[in-house]
Amino acid sequence: MNKLSKKDVFKYATFARNLDGQENVIRVGAINYLIDQVDEPEKVVIPQFVADWIEKEKRANSQLHSVISTSLNYSNHVENWIDWCKNNKKFTETIARAWLNGYEVVKEPKWVVKLGNSYLYEPMADVGSNGLIRLTRNKIEAYHFESKEMADIHIDKFGGEAEEVLANE
Known part of the structure; x- marks a missing residue:
C-alpha cells in the first residue's frame, strides 16, 4: 500500500x-x-557544520526565514558553506527541510596516521618537549584527523601513511 x-x-x-x-x-x-500508513517526511542529509549551525540557531530561538537569509554569513566554515551551496543548488530548501523535518549528518571520513604496525596516538601539538611521539597498535585508539590534509601534515613530520577510518572503527 x-x-x-x-x-x-x-x-x-x-x-x-x-x-x-x-x-x-x-x-x-x-x-x-x-x-x-501516514507518510513521514524524508530527512535530508547535511554536513556536520550545517547541523551544528542549525542546532545553534534553534537554541537561540531564531526564525527559519532569518536563518536561511543569514546562512552564508555564518562565520565558521565559510569556505565549506560556499562549497556546499555551490554543490547543492537547492540549499535553502535543504536547510528548511532539515529545520522542519529533521536531518541526518553525512558520515565524513576520518583519517589516522599509520607508522609501521602502529598508529599515531596524539596530534603534533601534544608531542612532548623531548620529541617523543605516542603510538598505539589499536586503530580505534589512534588519533582521528578530520581531514586527510591534517594527517598528511603529520606524515610530513613523522613519516608513515594516511589511512581512512570507517565510521565504526
Missing part, C-alpha cells in the same frame, strides 16, 4: 455501526492502521 497523507487518514476512516444502526463508534484498529 502506498503511504497516505494525513488528510487521507481521515478520508478513509470509517465509523462502525452500533447495535441500533447508528454510526457513532470509531473503529480504533482501522484508525491505528491508517495512522501507521
Whole structure:
C-alpha cells in the first residue's frame, strides 16, 4: 500500500455501526492502521557544520526565514558553506527541510596516521618537549584527523601513511 497523507487518514476512516444502526463508534484498529500508513517526511542529509549551525540557531530561538537569509554569513566554515551551496543548488530548501523535518549528518571520513604496525596516538601539538611521539597498535585508539590534509601534515613530520577510518572503527 502506498503511504497516505494525513488528510487521507481521515478520508478513509470509517465509523462502525452500533447495535441500533447508528454510526457513532470509531473503529480504533482501522484508525491505528491508517495512522501507521501516514507518510513521514524524508530527512535530508547535511554536513556536520550545517547541523551544528542549525542546532545553534534553534537554541537561540531564531526564525527559519532569518536563518536561511543569514546562512552564508555564518562565520565558521565559510569556505565549506560556499562549497556546499555551490554543490547543492537547492540549499535553502535543504536547510528548511532539515529545520522542519529533521536531518541526518553525512558520515565524513576520518583519517589516522599509520607508522609501521602502529598508529599515531596524539596530534603534533601534544608531542612532548623531548620529541617523543605516542603510538598505539589499536586503530580505534589512534588519533582521528578530520581531514586527510591534517594527517598528511603529520606524515610530513613523522613519516608513515594516511589511512581512512570507517565510521565504526
